[in-house]
Amino acid sequence: MNLLLATLATATALALHVPAQAGMEALEALEALDVNASTDDHSVNLPTSWWTYTNVTADQVGTFLSQNGARLTEIEVYSVTSGVPRFTVRMVKNSGAYAVPGWWWYYGLTAAQVTSYVNANNGRLIELEPYDIGGGQIRFAVVMVSNTAGAARAWSYLMGVSSAQITDHINSSGHRLIDLDSYTEGGVKKYTAAFVANTGADAKSWQWWINQTPASIASKVSSFQGRIVKLERQSNGTYNFIQVKNTGSDNSAWWYQYGFASMTDLNNYGLQVASRPIDITTYVDGNGARRYDAVFIDNANASTRRMRDLLGKTFLDANGNPTKGIFESYLKQVNGAVKVDLNSARRAETGSSVKALYLLHAMKQVELGLDTLNSAFTYYEYDPTRGPYICPTSSKEVAANERQAASFEAGLDQMMSISDNRAARGTLLRYGGSFSTLNSTAAASGMTSTTLRHDDGCAYWNPTTFRYDPASLRNDTTAANLAHLYEGVWNQSLLGSAHSARDEFLESANPTLGAGALQAIINEEAAKQGKTAQAAAFGALVRTWGNTGKYNTCLPDDNGGCGQKVIVRSGTGLVRLPVYTQGFQTYRDYAFGHLISDTPVPCWEDTETPGTNCPADVDYTQAHDAAANELWRDEVREALKTW
CATH class of the missing domain: 3.40.710 (Beta-lactamase)
Incomplete structure (x- = not known):
């Protein structure tokens, strides 16, 4: 597959220094948490309903979207049988701060078809997932949103490229990564990537890294004071990840965890700390067991956040993880709004x-x-x-x-x-x-x-x-x-x-x-x-x-x-x-x-x-x-x- 580069709109380039094959950091800029999900949902911590499903067919994904009044924000290929994929997906309520003018999802696309759909919809990719349907034939599952009106962004994407080509593109465009995946084609490692212009409301200090161990990820997150927004596990057990600065007005409570044994465990973790998953990766580990890694961001209102912080002092462990049983708090005005909702839907003995x-x-x-x-x-x-x-x-x-x-x-x-x-x-x-x-x-x-x-x-x-x-x-x-x-x-x-x-x-x-x-x-x-x-x-x-x-x-x-x-x-x-x-x-x-x-x-x-x-x-x-x-x-x- 040849290099495919698409760039929509224009952006003012920033002068960047990028260590080869290592990562990048944008210039410090005025930045803040996103007030809505017009760009993506990775840096939005306003409460919303969310759902995850795993090992589901395309038809099932459609049914869940309809039932929930939701839109897809992430799609991962769970498995492929006879060229037909099953999926792990993440979705949010398509309303309020998370509503977009329009959105679409597709799978089984060639690279040329991805470009065709982007152009036909006047869309912008927020998820670009490569997978092998057999015999080294690469196809793509994608999620795109309308790139019109208030959701319009200067943006770009790359398919079938090397990490060096991503580096060159970042330097020349002034764009920052919002999605990154790797795959192997013809014995060569290649990448897909989606970007937005790192300007205006989208400006963030950020880094991207490839081939990292969990220990090195922890070190880099700590030294950068970062917050992971994309975490991709590769077949050799190392990770590619993207992080943004998690300081000042861009600061939010967030979590990440490796090796959940089930999607239920992942969901329970997220709900216990009143968070929402913003990235999920699933794989079969070296022992043949299905695992899930995830990144979460705060999904609580102020009152729920206060209760989480209060209970967390006793019921979260030293690493901030919910290992001390289940805890719940719920308060609702009769015939009115929910005031506190901390893990309130988790089944438990009372x-x-x-x-x-x-x-x-x-x-x-x-x-x-x-x-x-x-x-x-x-x-x-x-x-x-x-x-x-x-x-x-x-x-x-x-x-x-x-x-x-x-x-x-x-x-x-x-x-x-x-x-x-x-x-x-x-x-x-x-x-x-x-x-x-x-x-x-x-x-x-x-x-x-x-x-x-x-x-x-x-x-x-x-x-x-x-x-x-x-x-x-x-x-x-x-x-x-x-x-x-x-x-x-x-x-x-x-x-x-x-x-x-x-x-x-x-x-x-x-x-x-x-x-x-x-x-x-x-x-x-x-x-x-x-x-x-x-x-x-x-x-x-x-x-x-x-x-x-x-x-x-x-x-x-x-x-x-x-x-x-x-x-x-x-x-x-x-x-x-x-x-x-x-x-x-x-x-x-x-x-x-x-x-x-x-x-x-x-x-x-x-x-x-x-x-x-x-x-x-x-x-x-x-x-x-x-x-x-x-x-x-x-x-x-x-x-x-x-x-």
């Missing part, structure tokens, strides 16, 4: 916070006239020494162990107020004893990531087999799902106002008047506004509903024993903050959820040796509880402004 689903199901039956709250309620005493906190064992559900609450309403109150696992099990038995009943209610209520599999109180422990088995017994839900339940009750979409069931739900959900532990934050924020005198009155009007969860349990070893002690802590519910509107006192209503789950600890607080503290358990629990209160700081501040 302990007794999920009892709200038992309560919702019961109240739905009452609302439908299929049950009554003043009827009798039977539950079982499984072990008097453990009382309400027992893991229920069905073999002990015999007449001698039957207990009666004053009424079904009293039993539900007992389930919520003291987190009574016996009452939760009694509620399940009342409706047939199958978790599928509760799961159906969850699905019908929009809790699409909630699946119950075990009795509350058992925490991965199977009392029949005497084994820890989270794969089969984890109760999965999310912070967002739990908040959605409470929001649906409050706004009457899940329980209507025409029946008392909604009021009964709220009466059972631990209603509280007064700010409690939140008062300290109210006092701090009131003082900042010179409103210390109003702080107590504000706090006295705060109202809350909800429940919490707490587990000490184990992830199993190979024999089902306790391989790793872990803790689970959670909370969910509703909060009303008092505000003044046109001189009248009213409320802003919020639904929330927060949790830590499967957080590894060496011991549990005061359970192994009475009176002996476990510092790790204490530290993690206190960090979770402190963050639960901090979830409200920004909204408290805004509410106080109305006083």
Whole structure:
């Protein structure tokens, strides 16, 4: 394949010094994070929805794009069979700061066809992926955007060139790389590259490097104070990469990681640190295992970023990686905007916070006239020494162990107020004893990531087999799902106002008047506004509903024993903050959820040796509880402004 060079528009060249075959750095310039993705999405950190898919066909890519209202921002060839590729793709919502006037993607193109499509669409390449369809025949998969109106850029691209030719082009054009890939054709290493003019709003200090080890990448990123925007793994295990300066107004939180075992692991990492992948490369390693490397950029709003930084002090490791279990924070104004969204869609065990689903199901039956709250309620005493906190064992559900609450309403109150696992099990038995009943209610209520599999109180422990088995017994839900339940009750979409069931739900959900532990934050924020005198009155009007969860349990070893002690802590519910509107006192209503789950600890607080503290358990629990209160700081501040 001969050198193919296309340059569109013109640009003022910068004087550059480029070490041969090594890398380049543009002259220092006035630079900033991109305010939109008109150039590409590598330096945009405004929150947006994003998706990744791997090992998918072209038809599947089209379906996902349509379903998500998205556009492609990256395409990698996963594999090729009989000349037909399967793909790994990355996409973003085609709206807001990420919207473009038009865009297209193609695959199976020759070099000449790439140029033809660029010209026909008046397009600009943001992704140019070479691949071999067999027998050394090189084809290209591309993503291009319309190079018109506000998205118009002076730009260029190269295909089938050497690294020296890229260097020459950079020197002569003043363009900077935004995409770089290598491939072998006829035994010769060649490159594809896409550029934009390094001027105006697109001006950035930047470097590009080829044939680098992970250690050398880390060193070069550190010395340059850079942020990787393109990371390509070559067949020999070395990397080509592009980085931009990550200082001043171009600074953003960002991450990169090698060797994810699955796209799920990659996505979980990104969501845990409230980031968005901006580059993904996939390959089969030397052991024959599929791996993924990725670069991420911040995808959080200010409130979510604050919560990530706060929780990260305790729940990220020394390298800033999420190795200490799952943590989530979610806050949404009822019928309004999401205020905090930190990993809120990750399925996790929450302990007794999920009892709200038992309560919702019961109240739905009452609302439908299929049950009554003043009827009798039977539950079982499984072990008097453990009382309400027992893991229920069905073999002990015999007449001698039957207990009666004053009424079904009293039993539900007992389930919520003291987190009574016996009452939760009694509620399940009342409706047939199958978790599928509760799961159906969850699905019908929009809790699409909630699946119950075990009795509350058992925490991965199977009392029949005497084994820890989270794969089969984890109760999965999310912070967002739990908040959605409470929001649906409050706004009457899940329980209507025409029946008392909604009021009964709220009466059972631990209603509280007064700010409690939140008062300290109210006092701090009131003082900042010179409103210390109003702080107590504000706090006295705060109202809350909800429940919490707490587990000490184990992830199993190979024999089902306790391989790793872990803790689970959670909370969910509703909060009303008092505000003044046109001189009248009213409320802003919020639904929330927060949790830590499967957080590894060496011991549990005061359970192994009475009176002996476990510092790790204490530290993690206190960090979770402190963050639960901090979830409200920004909204408290805004509410106080109305006083």
